[in-house]
Amino acid sequence: MLHSVFGKALRESRRGIAAWAIGIAAVGMMYAAFYPSMADPAMAEALRAFPPELLEALNMGDLTSPAGYLEGSTFGLLGPLMMIIFATVLGSRAIAGDEEDGRLDVLLAHPVERWSVVVQRGLAMVVALATAGLVLIVGLVAISGPAQLTEIGAANLAATTVQLVLLACVFGSLALGVGALTGSRGAAIGAVAVIGVLTYLAHTVLPDVSGFEWAENLSPFFYYLGGRPLVNGLQVVDSLVLATTAVVLVAIGVIGFVRRDIAV
Amino acid sequence: MSAVIETNQLTKSYGSRRGLAGLDLEVRPGEVFGFLGPNGAGKTTTIRILVDLIRPTSGTATVFGTEPRAGGAALRARIGYLPGDFVVNGNQSADELLTHLGHLRGRVPHERIRTLAHRLGLDLHVRIRSLSKGNRQKVGIIQAFMHEPELLILDEPTSGLDPLLQQTFLDLVREAKANGQAVLMSSHVLSEVQQAADRVGIIRDGRMVEVEAVESLRRRAVRRVEIHFGEPVSADAFTGLDGVTDVRVEDRVLRCRLAGRADPLVKAAARYPVESLVVAEPDLEELFLTYYRADTEPEATDAA
Numbered sequence: 034m035l036h037s038v039f040g041k042a043l044r045e046s047r048r049g050i051a052a053w054a055i056g057i058a059a060v061g062m063m064y065a066a067f068y069p070s071m072a073d074p075a076m077a078e079a080l081r082a083f084p085p086e087l088l089e090a091l092n093m094g095d096l097t098s099p100a101g102y103l104e105g106s107t108f109g110l111l112g113p114l115m116m117i118i119f120a121t122v123l124g125s126r127a128i129a130g131d132e133e134d135g136r137l138d139v140l141l142a143h144p145v146e147r148w149s150v151v152v153q154r155g156l157a158m159v160v161a162l163a164t165a166g167l168v169l170i171v172g173l174v175a176i177s178g179p180a181q182l183t184e185i186g187a188a189n190l191a192a193t194t195v196q197l198v199l200l201a202c203v204f205g206s207l208a209l210g211v212g213a214l215t216g217s218r219g220a221a222i223g224a225v226a227v228i229g230v231l232t233y234l235a236h237t238v239l240p241d242v243s244g245f246e247w248a249e250n251l252s253p254f255f256y257y258l259g260g261r262p263l264v265n266g267l268q269v270v271d272s273l274v275l276a277t278t279a280v281v282l283v284a285i286g287v288i289g290f291v292r293r294d295i296a297v
Numbered sequence: 298m299s300a301v302i303e304t305n306q307l308t309k310s311y312g313s314r315r316g317l318a319g320l321d322l323e324v325r326p327g328e329v330f331g332f333l334g335p336n337g338a339g340k341t342t343t344i345r346i347l348v349d350l351i352r353p354t355s356g357t358a359t360v361f362g363t364e365p366r367a368g369g370a371a372l373r374a375r376i377g378y379l380p381g382d383f384v385v386n387g388n389q390s391a392d393e394l395l396t397h398l399g400h401l402r403g404r405v406p407h408e409r410i411r412t413l414a415h416r417l418g419l420d421l422h423v424r425i426r427s428l429s430k431g432n433r434q435k436v437g438i439i440q441a442f443m444h445e446p447e448l449l450i451l452d453e454p455t456s457g458l459d460p461l462l463q464q465t466f467l468d469l470v471r472e473a474k475a476n477g478q479a480v481l482m483s484s485h486v487l488s489e490v491q492q493a494a495d496r497v498g499i500i501r502d503g504r505m506v507e508v509e510a511v512e513s514l515r516r517r518a519v520r521r522v523e524i525h526f527g528e529p530v531s532a533d534a535f536t537g538l539d540g541v542t543d544v545r546v547e548d549r550v551l552r553c554r555l556a557g558r559a560d561p562l563v564k565a566a567a568r569y570p571v572e573s574l575v576v577a578e579p580d581l582e583e584l585f586l587t588y589y590r591a592d593t594e595p596e597a598t599d600a601a
Contacts, residue, residue: 036400045386135384139440142348143401144374294351297341297382 038140038150042157046123053119054165058172060115064106065173068180071102086241099182100189100263107173108193108258116197117229120162120205125221127154128290129212137295147291151213155283158205166198185263192267193258199275200257204229206279210286216296253278299362301326301448301479302347306356308503309342316342318503319356324448324481329474331490331511332483334500340483341381343500344452347481348378360448374402377444381452381483383437387426391419391436395443402444413439417465430457442469449473451482455489467493491515517557521577524551527570538562 043050070076077097080088088096088105095101103109128151131137141147173194174187204225212221236254239245249255256275260268302324309316317339324330334340345351346358349365349372358365363372385394391414399405414421419435428436434457441449449470455463470480470493484490490497491511498508532546540557555562555576566574 036397038401041397045388135382136386138345138350138380139378139383139385139398139437140401141350142373142376142378142380143398144370144403145401146370295345297345 037153038145039153039157042127042154043160046157046161049122050161050164053115053161054168057112057115057119057165058168060111061107061169062172062176064111065103065176065180065182067106068099068102068182071096072099072181089237089241099185100261103182103185103193103263104258104261108197108263112169112197113200113254113257116162116165116201117204117225119165120158120201121208121222121225123158123161124155124205124208124210125212125218125225127151127158127209127212128286129216129218129221132212132216132296133218135297138297141295148287151209151283151287151290155206155209158209159202162198162201162205166194169197170194189263189266193262195267196257196262196272196275199272199279200253202279203253203275203282206282206286210282210284213283213286214289214293216293300324300359302330302358302360302481304343304346304356304358307343307346307353307358308355309339309346309351310354315503317346317353317356320500320503321505322498323508324479327474327477327479328495329470329480329482329493331487331494331497332481332500333485333487333490333497334483335485338500339503340485340500341452342503344378344381344450344481344483347450348373348376375447377441377446377449377451379437379441379449379451379454381456383433385425385436387424390422390424391428391439392421394425394436395421395440398440399443405444409443409445410439413442413469416469417462431459431462434458435462438466438469442473445473445476445478447478449478449480449482451480453484454482455484463489519554519556522551522553522555522562523575524566525549525572525574526551526566527572530569534568535562535565538565 080096096105128137131140140150170187170191173182173190177183177185177187177190207228208221208225211224212218215221232252233254235245235248236252236259239248249259253275256268256271260271262268262271300323302322304320304322307317307320307322320339320343322332322343332340332343342351343358346353347360347365349368352366360368360372361375365372392410395405395410396407399407399410411421414435417435417438419432419439423432425433425436434454438451438454441451441454455466458466470482473480474493480493482490482494487497491514494511496508496510497514499506526549529548530546530551532544532551535541535544535546535551535553538561540555540559541562542554542556544551544553546552549572551566553562559576
C-alpha cells in the first residue's frame, strides 16, 4: 500500500496537499467570518440595489441568512474555484504531466498495468481532495460559533463539503481522463476551463433564459448546490450523480490510455 | 530454445514519418546483442515496442514468445529496461526511488541495491535532482539490473558514463551473461558495445542492414596501416591491391587502409626494404561508417 503507485503518489504530493488544504480552509473561514456584517439589515438594504438575476448568477440570492450567505461565499465561489483548481492540478499531472516530463517510461515498463496506474493515481487525487475537504469542515465548524453560523449545524456543513469534494472530483477526473486520453496537460487543463465555465453558466445563467432551462441538468454545479445541502443535508442522488460522472470520466481515460502510444 | 526477442517485418509509422520499416531482429537466449545505428534510425522505437510503451503499425514482435501487449505486467516482470532518457521525479533520493521500484517488482533485496550502488560509486541518499547526468544514469542502470531479470533491454546505457564506469557497466553485462541473462543494448558508437556483445546488428532507416558476430566483424574490419620504407616508393605499386584503399605515399612512407587479409599488401611491401610497419587495432568504427555512408544516397533519404 505504502509502496504502491497510490501510496507513492500521495507521498510525493504531501506538501502540496497540506498547503492547498490549509489555504482552502483559511479562505473559507475568512469568508465565513464576514457573515455577522452581512446579516446587518443595512446590508440587506444595500443589496437590493443589485438586479436579483445578477445576485442569483453569483450564487448570492440570499446573502442575509447563514445558509444563503455561505452558498454565496465559501461554497458559492472561491471554495469550488479553489477546489477545482487543486483537482485540476492533481488530475492533469497524474498522467499527462508525468508523460510530458518523460517520467512515465520507467514506471510503465515495470510490472504494473496501465489501467491500474490511472486508477491508483485517481484514488490518490480523491484522497487529496477529501483531505482538503476534511480540513475545511474542521475550520468551518470551528468558526461557525464566532461567525453566528451555528443554525446551519456541523452535519450540514459536512454534507455540503462532501458534495464540494465530489464536485472537485468530477473536474479532477475530467483533467485526469482527458490527460490519459491525449497525453497533453494543456488539453486536460483546457477541458476543465471550457467545461467548467460552460457548466457554471448552465447552472447560474441559463435557468433564466427561456428554452435553456434544461441545460442546468447537465451541470455538475447543479448537483453540487442545487439541492441546498446546507439547508437540507446530504443530497444522496445528487452525490451519486457526481460520483458516477467522475468514475465514467476516469474510465474513458483508461480506455484511451491502455490503447495508445506513450509519448517519448 | 526459441529466441528471447524476435521481430518480423516490424513497422512503426508516426504520421507520415516512418520510425521502423520492416525490422527483423532476433536475440537468442543468453546472448548479448549490440543494437547499433545512428540517432533516429529506429533503435529507441524498437525498444519501446518491446516493453509495450508503443504499439507497432504492422509486423510482429515477441518477447519470450509473447507479444508485449498480450504479455502485460507478467512479461515486463521478466525484463529490466533502461530508457534512452532516464527521467524520474528528481525530488526524491535514489534510495527512495529504487525501493519503490523494487516493491513494484516484488521483493528486491535492499542489499542488492546497495551492492550495485557501491560498485558504481553512487551515493543513494542524494536527491536525484542534484545528481550529475552520469550519476543519474547509474540510478537507471541499477533499476534495470537490480531484480536480475531474464532479459535486459538497455537503450544507450553508457551515455554520460566516464570510461572507468563504462568498464564497470560492461562487467555487469558480462556477469548478467554468465548468469544466463540475455541482453539487448543499443548504441550509436560501436566501441561501446563491441567488448561485451556477441553479435551486432546495424540498423539504418528503420531496417536491419547487417547482423554479424563481433568476431567476424572484427576480421573484416578496416585497419589503418603505415609502412616506412628504406627507399622512396611509388603509390602505383600498392593501389588496386585486394583490400587496400586510400593509398597515400609521401616519399618513403605509405599510409593506407586495409580490409580483410593482409597478404597482398605484405607481399607487395616485401619487394622494398621495410623499416617499420604499424597496423592500428581494427577500427570497427570505420566499417560501421561504410554502412552509414549509404545514408547519403538519395533513395535512402526519401521520407516515404
